[in-house]
Amino acid sequence: MAMFTKILVANRGEIACRIFETAQKMRINTVAVYSDADAQSRHVRMADQAVHIGGSAASDSYLLGARIIQAALDTGAQAIHPGYGFLSENPDFAQAVADAGLVFVGPSPESIRKMGLKDEAKRLMEQAGVPVVPGYHGAEQEASFLAQEAEKIGYPVMIKARAGGGGKGMRLVEKPADFAAALASAASEGQASFGDSHVLIEKFITAPRHIEVQVFGDTHGNVVHLFERDCSLQRRHQKVIEEAPAPDMPLDVRDAMTTAAINAARQIDYVGAGTIEFIVDGSGPLRKDGFWFMEMNTRLQVEHPVTEEITGQDLVEWQLMVASGAPMPKAQDQLEISGHALEARIYAEDPRDQFKPTPGPLNVLQFGTGCRVETGVEAGDLVSPYYDPMIAKLVTHAPTRAQAIAQLDAGLKGTLCLGPKTNVDFLTALNGSEKFGAAQLDTGLIDRDLAQLVSYRPPSALALLTACVHLSGIDLTSPTLGWRQWGQGVQTFQLMHEDEIIALKLQFEENGQITVLTSDETIILDQIQSVDNQMTANEDGQKHQTLWARHGSSITVKTAGCQYDFTAFDALMQAGDDGQGSGQIRAPMTGTITSVLVKAGQEVTQDTPLVVVEAMKMEHVIKAPFDGVINEVFCTAGSAVDDGADLLVLSEAEE
Structure with missing residues (x-):
């Protein structure tokens, strides 16, 4: 079969844009689908054609498989790439695509179905000789029976909805007295989220690490792995920062884990991109008998770019080649690890308000240099309330892990977003934390250190000066430094920040110094310079820098890994609230x-x-x-x- 000439991507946002980039590189025409909310979105702008498929809610658009298939037929697309999420792991959709005479860019419906239920997947893995976490994966669901099984396994245990994903239907139980309530809650959430109240019970691994192996199969009987990723930095079972390869991974453990992953893929005749996820004992050095199969994701993963960076391979290109019937472009002995890669997920959310989503317009959006940026939005776009609040992924690649961390630090510190609150400051703190730098990883790290990671630091004197200068139009480049024209050396300002009024005075000295006076402190700044969107100044002999961007009467200022949003205080607006x-x-x-x-x-x-x-x-x-x-x-x-x-x-x- 020849390579496709046109494909439809049944998704939106950054993953749709990512797939379009590779398709365009391969000279494949592209078709986007979009909802009412996405009519002006970046993925629609990137595609050669775009088809409207329904209302803003995913249930009225991106989850309507028949409508998506009809769009592919109407536009002459030969294949449908599902991306991730939505219909990507829906075996009925994959079958419907095939029945319509189209190619589903992914595994067979049978493979998806076999790995879709956690209990059945674990039984298959046991048959393949893949290590599985001790637990109960059977059909009996009577509460007293499950309680007995939990006692046999030994506390603590994890209750999981068998059809679960994204942390839904999961409950950690540390003592028998809490089991009944946790079981009822997990079953109820499983029914509400997936239409399936069936649960399984597993031994909870203390200090667990989450390490996964990227696998790939083709229609010629070849199966390879592209090494592992460590996804242990999680919050509410959602990955935050991922990296490849896993730090401190012994060669014998890598060999054992990747061999298990290939055996798992062969067990279900897997074709396409997939990920075998393992729970790993992180209480000490990694060992060959210290990892267990958790689940398989039968699709491309959000974090696939870190694997691409360390292998030099384009996994979307591999997907399209395999789906067209071609063999994979590389054999196992042609794949090797080069350097270290990190990925940080930037979301529109407020870490200091329990990570509440913050949809809204992106008035200013710019990313730090030195990073690969995967995004589905640009400045002027809207973070929609209808879908996942991801803004972008920043990816770095360097010869060593320490260098990749340093690059990510620079990329995050150079990222500005004016509009919705984001988790960029949280990511900066996490990436720069001592434990992460020392690779002391487990899935509970963020929860244990959360207070420190989201702690608030008041804006510095230079941050306040930056806001005042650029909201008020003070000209620091004039020979008189812009203040003598007012006939006085002191100016009073009021800024709104975090729904609070900051009152301050700027005292301009003849020698070029500026004294910043607030209710709490007096700071003297000198050697002040403003070039493009950067300001620098010395405080007590130390040089400090800010980045800034303005939109209307608002300004965002970034310094030392923290972003501050200011507006000029409006007494009339305040009185009306x-x-x-x-x-x-x-x-x-x-x-x-x-x-x-x-x-x-x-x-x-x-x-x-x-x-x-x-x-x-x-x-x-x-x-x-x-x-x-x-x-x-x-x-x-x-x-x-x-x-x-x-x-x-x-x-x-x-x-």
């Missing part, structure tokens, strides 16, 4: 109301759930801030709301 304290309950984000739990006239107590808002595939419960009575309700279930929209009015209860 009565805030949440008045009892006006407002939407904390743009999203969809899924439940309204109260009605007008109802009495509630503090922390009573009032409204549930869904945004970016997560539900957020808004609770009563105090005891009171519901006066008015402005929202209804199913309605879309913007950030800050009025939801209801709560008045304090009369005593």
Whole structure:
């Protein structure tokens, strides 16, 4: 079979853009599909053709397999690449693509189905001689029986929804008294998320590391691995920073793990890109008897770029070649590891507010240099409330791990985003932490050190000066340094930052120094320079630098790995904002109301759930801030709301 001349990508965002880049390099025409919310998105702009497939919610567009297949047929596409997420691991969709006479760029429906349920996958792996975590993977689901199995396995245990993914339907149980409640919760979440309440129970590995092996198979009977990735830095079972190869990986352990991964792929006649994920005992040095099969992802992984960087291979190109019937371009003995690679996932979320998604317009977006950037958005685009809040992935590659960490540090510190809050400062702190630098990794690291990783540092004197200079138009390049024209040496400013007013004075000295006076401190800065979007100054003999970008009356300032967003204080706007304290309950984000739990006239107590808002595939419960009575309700279930929209009015209860 010849190489495709046109493919359709059944996805959106950065993965659709990533696939288009390789397709264009291979001179393959591309077709995008898009929802109402994505009509102006980057992946639509990149494609040769684009087909509208429905409403903004994924259930009305990207999950409608029949509509996507029809779009491929209508545009003359020969193959459909599913990307990851959405329909990428749906065996019924893969079968429907084949039935329509098209090629599914991925494994067979049978392979997807075999690995889709965790219990069946583990039984298959045991047959292939792949080590499996001790546990119960059977059909019996009666609560008392499962409790007995947990006792046999030995606490702590992990309950997992067998059809789960993304951390849903998973509960850690450390003692028998907590088992029943955790089982009910995991089963309920599995039913709600995947339509399957069936669970399995596994021994919980203390200090676990998450190491996965990239495998590839073709239709000519060849199966290879492209080494391993360490994905141990996780939050709520979601990967945050990934790297390849795994640090401190002994050669004999790598050989054992990659051999197990190839055996796993051969067990199900696997074709295409896949990942065998292992849970690894990280309590000491890695060993051959200290890793166990966890699950297989029958698709391209989010973190595939780190494997590409250390092997020099384009995995999307491999996928398209294999799907067209060609053999893989490299044999196992032609693959080798070169250097070290890291990937950090940048999200629109607020780490200091429990990582709440923060959809909204990207007024300014620029990335630090020295990194490979994988993104589906540009400045001026919108981070939609309907989908995953990823903005970009920064990828670095260097001869050593330490150098790759240094490159990622520079890339993150050079990244500016004005609009939604992001996790860039959190990633900078994590990448620069002593434990990560020493490769003291396990999946609990972030949770243990979270307070430190998200700790707030007040803006420095230079950050405040940068905001004042560029919001007020002070000219630091004039011979008189721009201030004598005012006939005075002191100017007073008020900035809004984090919903607080920062009052300060700038005192301009004849020698070019500027004294920054706030309510807390007095700082003298000298040798001040402003070139392009950078400012530098000396403080106590030490040189400091800021990056800045302005949009309208707002400015974002970056210094020492921390970003600060400022606006000039507007007293009239401030006076008109009565805030949440008045009892006006407002939407904390743009999203969809899924439940309204109260009605007008109802009495509630503090922390009573009032409204549930869904945004970016997560539900957020808004609770009563105090005891009171519901006066008015402005929202209804199913309605879309913007950030800050009025939801209801709560008045304090009369005593």
